[in-house]
Amino acid sequence: MRPPLIRSFSQLEELDPDRPVVTLFSGGLDSSYLLLRLRRMGVREVHAVSVDIGEDESSTYKEQVAEALGATIHILDRREEFAGRYIAPAIVAQAVYLGIHPVSSTLSRPLIAHSAVELARGLGAQAVLHTANRSQNTLRRLNGALRLLGYEGAFGSPYDLDAVTRDDKLVELRHAGIDLLAGRIVSGDSNLWCREFESGILDDPELHEVPEEMYAWSRPTAAPGTTDTLTVDFEHGLPVALDGESLPLTEIVDRLNRRVGAYVLGRYSGLEHLDHGEKVLEIREMPAAWLLLSSYRHVESACLDAEIIREKRHLEQVWTREALEGRWFGELRLAVQAFIDTCASRTTGSVTWQLRTGGADTRSITAGRPLYLRDREAWEELSIDAESAPFAQSRALQLATA
Structure with missing residues (x-):
C-alpha cells in the first residue's frame, strides 16, 4: 500500500521524526511556515529544495530563512533544463490557455516536482511536501506530477485541508525570530518565462488594477516615437538566434523580455479555472513569450x-489541457507531443519585427523550404501555362490524326 496523500497538518504528526523530509521552498510565507511546523514537530532532517528557474527571489534570502528555521537548503539551478525541456515544447505547442495567455506555472511545476523526487530518492526521504492550497492550480499540478513520477513516499500539501490565516503564520514566524513579507499585497510567481501576480488586491475580477511598479520587464522604457527592429531565427522549431547571433534559449528569452517589454508588449490578464470549475484572476507579463x-x-x-x-x-x-491538469508526464500529452515534434522538425526560418510602443509589425517572414509565393503574377502565369499544356497537346494530337 502506498503512503497516503498529505492534505492536512495533522497528517504530518504521522511522519517518522528520524527520517528525512523534503519540502519545496520558495522563501515565501507558506513554505517558511511549513518549515517552522516541521521543526516544532521534532523532524530532525528537513531538506528545503528551491529550484532556480529564473525567479525574482534571491538565493541569499532563501538560505537565511531556511537556516534560521533549521532546514538544509538545496538550491538547484535548472534554468537550462527549464528552457530546453519545458519552454521549447510549449513554443512549438503554442501553449496558450483558451486563447487568453501563455501558460507558465504549468511548465515549471513538473520540473520542480521532478527535481524534488530526484533529491528525495537520493536522500531516502519519507515524504515530499509542498504548500499549494485549494485556490491554487499548483495543487493538482504538483500532486499530479508526483503521482505520475511514481514517487514511493508520502506527498502533498498540508494546506489542502488546513487553511492557516496569513496573520497567524506571520505571528508564529515572528515569535520564532523570522519577520518577513508583512507588506506584500499580492501573491507572485516568477521564472524566466513569466512574472505572475494574483490574490490580495487582485482578488476581484470586477475591480482590479496592477500598480505599475509591479511590472519589471514591460515598463515603458523605450523613448516615445522610437522603434526597434529585431530578427528571431528558428531551426527545427527551436529559437536559435537573435539578430543573427546564435544564443542559448535562456539568453534569447532574457533579452527579449527586456527588449520587447520596453514597448509595453506582453502583458496579459484573464481568468483561469480551479479544480472544481471556479475562476480566479491572474495577471502576467511575458514579453518574450x-x-x-x-x-x-x-x-x-x-x-x-x-x-x-x-x-x-x-x-x-x-x-495544453493535459499540462494544465497536472498530466505533463501522462501518456496523452506525450503522444500529442510526438505529432507536434514532427511538425517542428519541418519548421525552420526567421521573422523580422519592428517594435513600437503598444504594438509590433512583421517586416520579413522567411523559410528554407517555403510554401509562400513571392510573385503572384508570375505564379499565375506558370500555373495557367501548366494547366493549359495538356489541353494544347491533346488538341494538337487530334488535328494530326484527323
Missing part, C-alpha cells in the same frame, strides 16, 4: 500545409 509564440506561428505557416496546421491547432489545446 508574446514575441516567440507569434514568431513561431508565422514560420510554421510558411513551412507547413494548411491542413496540418488546422489539425495541429486542435491538438495544441489537448496538449
Whole structure:
C-alpha cells in the first residue's frame, strides 16, 4: 500500500521524526511556515529544495530563512533544463490557455516536482511536501506530477485541508525570530518565462488594477516615437538566434523580455479555472513569450500545409489541457507531443519585427523550404501555362490524326 496523500497538518504528526523530509521552498510565507511546523514537530532532517528557474527571489534570502528555521537548503539551478525541456515544447505547442495567455506555472511545476523526487530518492526521504492550497492550480499540478513520477513516499500539501490565516503564520514566524513579507499585497510567481501576480488586491475580477511598479520587464522604457527592429531565427522549431547571433534559449528569452517589454508588449490578464470549475484572476507579463509564440506561428505557416496546421491547432489545446491538469508526464500529452515534434522538425526560418510602443509589425517572414509565393503574377502565369499544356497537346494530337 502506498503512503497516503498529505492534505492536512495533522497528517504530518504521522511522519517518522528520524527520517528525512523534503519540502519545496520558495522563501515565501507558506513554505517558511511549513518549515517552522516541521521543526516544532521534532523532524530532525528537513531538506528545503528551491529550484532556480529564473525567479525574482534571491538565493541569499532563501538560505537565511531556511537556516534560521533549521532546514538544509538545496538550491538547484535548472534554468537550462527549464528552457530546453519545458519552454521549447510549449513554443512549438503554442501553449496558450483558451486563447487568453501563455501558460507558465504549468511548465515549471513538473520540473520542480521532478527535481524534488530526484533529491528525495537520493536522500531516502519519507515524504515530499509542498504548500499549494485549494485556490491554487499548483495543487493538482504538483500532486499530479508526483503521482505520475511514481514517487514511493508520502506527498502533498498540508494546506489542502488546513487553511492557516496569513496573520497567524506571520505571528508564529515572528515569535520564532523570522519577520518577513508583512507588506506584500499580492501573491507572485516568477521564472524566466513569466512574472505572475494574483490574490490580495487582485482578488476581484470586477475591480482590479496592477500598480505599475509591479511590472519589471514591460515598463515603458523605450523613448516615445522610437522603434526597434529585431530578427528571431528558428531551426527545427527551436529559437536559435537573435539578430543573427546564435544564443542559448535562456539568453534569447532574457533579452527579449527586456527588449520587447520596453514597448509595453506582453502583458496579459484573464481568468483561469480551479479544480472544481471556479475562476480566479491572474495577471502576467511575458514579453518574450508574446514575441516567440507569434514568431513561431508565422514560420510554421510558411513551412507547413494548411491542413496540418488546422489539425495541429486542435491538438495544441489537448496538449495544453493535459499540462494544465497536472498530466505533463501522462501518456496523452506525450503522444500529442510526438505529432507536434514532427511538425517542428519541418519548421525552420526567421521573422523580422519592428517594435513600437503598444504594438509590433512583421517586416520579413522567411523559410528554407517555403510554401509562400513571392510573385503572384508570375505564379499565375506558370500555373495557367501548366494547366493549359495538356489541353494544347491533346488538341494538337487530334488535328494530326484527323
